[in-house]
Amino acid sequence: MEADKRPPAGGGDGCLVGVIRVPVKIVAVLVVLPVRVVWELLVAGGRAVHRHVLRPLYVHVLEPLLRALGWLLTALFKLVFVWPWVGLWRYVIVPVGQGLAWVWRGLYGQVLAPVGRFLTAYLLRPLGEALAWVGRGGMRYLLAPLAKGVGWIGWALGMTLFVWPWVGLWRYVLAPVGRGIVWLAAVFHRYVLRPVGLGLVWLAVAVFRYLLRPVGLGVAWLAVALYRYVLVPVGQVLVGAWHVAGRIVGALWRGLKWVGWVLVGWPASRVYRYVLTPVGHAVREVWRTGRAAVREARATVRRALFGAPPVEPSRSRARTLGSTTAAHAAPADEISLPRRQG
Secondary structure, X not given: OHHHHOOOOOOXXXXXXXXXXXXXXXXXXXXXXXXXXXXXXXXXXXHHHHHHHHHHHHHHHHHHHHHHHHHHHXXXXXXXXXXXXXXXXXXXXXXXXXHHHHHHHHXXXXXXXXXXXXXXXXXXXXXXXXXXXXHHHHHHHHHHHHXXXXXXXXXXXXXXXXXXXXXXXXXXXXXXXXXXXXXXXXXXXXXXHHHHHHHHHHHHHHHHHHHHHHHHHHHHHHHHHHHHHHHHHHHHHHHHHHHHHHHHHHHHHHHHHHHHHHHHHHHHHHHHHHHHHHHHHHHHHHHHHHHHHHHHHHHHHHHHHHOOOOOOOHHHHXXXXXXXXXXXXXXXXXXXXXXXXX
């Protein structure tokens, strides 16, 4: 019974974990380990083949062969596509172009330019002057009268089509109709608008004189009476009440200030002057005394632990003419003479 109660070995793993772990270990030993060994052998063989076969083959065989092939292809490309065109341009097109330019310059300078000058001087210029003379004569004796006739015909046609109809329309239609409209407007104004306007003006004057003006005067008198006998006295009463209230409030404020000073201010000032100030001075003195005592105790502990500070050598004291390093010590005499006895 005691053996059954003991926990299983292996940190508390149960029988289920053991059942799963054993097949996994068997599969790892029979499958994963051979595959890993084969993979490592292949990797090592590949590295050895790359190091001792492929790399020397590439360095000593393929790379020189590829360089030679590249050089051969470059030379073949230049031989087929570059050098023929360069030779054609350099030894054929440029010389032929220069020869053609020289021929053209000679032809232009020796043939075309003299022929052009001759034709211009003895053919084109006289022909142009003759054509200009013929043109001036034709303009003066043929085209000018023809242009005048065409202009007169155009003027007559324009007047007939665009001026005279509108003039007749204005003179015989629009002007009579306009004068009739003006006459009707004058008659309407004289016998309709003017009497109606005079009647409206008289009605407005009558309404203002017998209705609006009396009503306005009554309202104005009522407003003046209201202002004089109601608003002014009420305003004066309110102003007086305001002044009286101001005086009462001022007196109350002064009384409150005096009461506050008597009850709070004066006792507080006495307490501050005769209690807090002496206490503060006493606390400050105690603080200063305590701080000085702490400093002295700290200096004593430092001297006890690390020793007294080094004393300045006599040579240094002689160089400083007897001065001391302490700030509170008075400097000694520059030259100390021995005193005479008696």
